[in-house]
Amino acid sequence: MEFNQTSVEYADGRGRPVLEEMTPRQIVDELDRYIVGQKAAKKAVALAIRNRMRRQRITDAALQEEIHPKNIIMIGPTGCGKTEIARRLARLTGAPFVKVEATKFTEVGYVGRDVESMIRDLLMNAINVVKREASEAVEEQATKHTEERLLDYLIPDSRAESKGPSDPMNLFRAFSDLSKFGQQVQSGMQAEQEKQTASGEEEERRRRLRELMREKLRSGEMDRREIEIEVEMPGIPMIQLSNAPGGEDFDSQIQNMLGDMLPKKRKKRRVTVEEARRIIHQQESEKLIDPDRVQSEAIKRTEQMGIVFLDEIDKIAGRGAQGPDVSREGVQRDLLPIVEGSTVNTRYGAVRTDHILFIAAGAFHMSRPADLIPELQGRFPLRVELEKLTRDDFRRILTAPENSMTRQAVELLAVEGITLTFTDDALDEISAMAYDLNEKTENIGARRLYTMMEQLLEDVSFDAPERQGDDRNVVIDKAYVQARLKGIVENRDLSQYIL
Known part of the structure; x- marks a missing residue:
């Protein structure tokens, strides 16, 4: 094949x-x-x-x-x-x-x-x-639904259906004088027409306002604004049902089963638009996803x-x-x-x-x-x-992987404005010390390098925020490594507790 x-x-x-x-x-x-x-x-x-x-x-x-x-x-x-x-x-x-x-x-x-x-x-x-x-897969559709719901929260519909002369029954109840009925009906019809005209203008204003708010939502201008939304809460509290072996799995299954059967509680929360977008987007995504298909797949x-x-x-x-x-x-x-x-x-x-x-x-x-x-x-x-790690392996572990320890250390201190540089002889010395320490004490493999790097950079990391000028350029060479680690490595009692 x-x-x-x-x-x-x-x-x-x-x-x-x-x-x-x-x-x-x-x-x-x-x-x-x-x-x-x-x-x-x-x-x-x-x-x-x-x-x-x-x-x-x-x-x-x-x-x-x-x-x-x-x-x-x-x-x-x-x-x-x-x-x-x-x-x-x-x-x-x-x-x-x-x-x-x-x-x-x-x-x-x-x-x-x-x-x-x-x-x-x-x-x-x-x-x-x-x-x-x-x-x-439903990201685009859920995003559209989320946007519409956010607009509904930001621009609530204040229109209320009014029952008045336009209702024929109300007309009969309101006017018992048959001689004036025709005049009142005509007045009611005229008022209804004016109301519909005003309603159309109101609808157009709402549409323009909604589009303006939509642009602000998409640009992020409304992210810090607070709104009140409804969120679903679990139907039952977290409780322990069993102390039997495997009871935590049994508890979880019972909680999930009852949670699916019981109606969801709704609670109003006041959150920023940014957080509301995340909450509503999750709700809309769940509505669009078929749980049975998810489970079978x-x-x-x-x-x-x-x-x-x-x-x-x-x-x-x-x-x-x-x-x-x-x-x-x-x-x-x-x-x-x-x-x-x-x-x-x-x-x-x-x-x-x-x-x-x-x-x-x-x-x-x-x-x-x-x-x-x-x-x-x-x-x-x-x-x-698997083979035991050699000196050369330790040397390569420090630099070869994409997420190597030296790169992690350099990037972490760069956040504080520190330029950290490791020389080749420093890396050779660290590798040799790690290998020798594993031979003399417990062999913990590459994890030894983590403890040594932390001990090596402890002072630099601690003082990083206060360093100024040339002090912000730090070079780790062989002499620095020996000054920081050699005494600990040679003292077996210390190395057992520190490295």
Whole structure:
């Protein structure tokens, strides 16, 4: 099967191919823009995403149903890029995505979240994505409706229907003298004609005023003006209904169900036109969106494109149940049917997990993947070991990614008018110190650089608003780095607490 690999521009005009057109190599190149190294892990997730596209293009429905995703376990020390790969992958794919920590879950029967809650979270993520897309589709229509409602609030209709001589019954009641009836009818008809003429002139004045106000609204001149609008309030207050395991999900579902059944309360609020536009636009968008179509599309995307990133899976490895903790093996067994493929009931409908991609990650310092129960091991057939970061990796992390730490520091201080510059020897020294510190103490990977950069720039950042003249040009060189960090790095006790 041939895939179209034509470059298609993103909405922001960056000119890179959209995901459906991307080859595995292009997916890896995209991840390289934010994550240093870890080629094996990037390759594995790129193939997993590409295989999902291949499956969706198979025309044989029966065969398509039989092809299941190959779940992945990423093994590597903390701070080496496991979570960042998943986070960037989610942004790249645009697919329903949820990141959960395995340590949050407890065995069924204990207080805590049950494993099915991650599928409910995944579906909620999909619903939000589909709602956002639907809102964009009706944006123009909702904007028009919002503008008309704002004009109604700004120019209220003060006309009131009056009942007077124009009403035949009132004429009979008002004039019992039959001899004067004809004269009164004629006078009433004349008054009615004058009233209609005045009404037409009033209507024309209102139309001109409305158009003038419309121009002011569009130009933003009315944004600071306050008006009184009606907003919908929840029909029932937030209450806790259950203390049972998974009770927070049960509470949420009951609240939503009752909220849909009970009539909405309306409350008047005095807000600026700018805020009113946002509130009314949201109300108008919701009126134009079909909730049933949103839910069905969200369930479809969750089942066919959903990605669950299960972090800290090594913390539930091990089969011992001694001690006060909940059995970790019990959590693993609860995960089995979800990962293998089952049906999870949600308030929006049943969700099948057969084709959801699960990516697990863990450092496995105190345990091994083999400590997971065999059934769960078999449901994660692909294992990728992430490499420990080297000095060169630390050096590249400081400068290579688009959102590198040095760039973030430069841009933050530029807000205060500070020109911050890092020399090459300073970056080399920071990298060497971070690597050595990870070797001597706990290895926390690239996260070590965050603590070192904060310690390095603490004084500059603190004094930034008061700096004047040449003091606003700050150069970070090797000598400055050594003066700020070397004493702490060499003192192991200090480095354990500060860095």
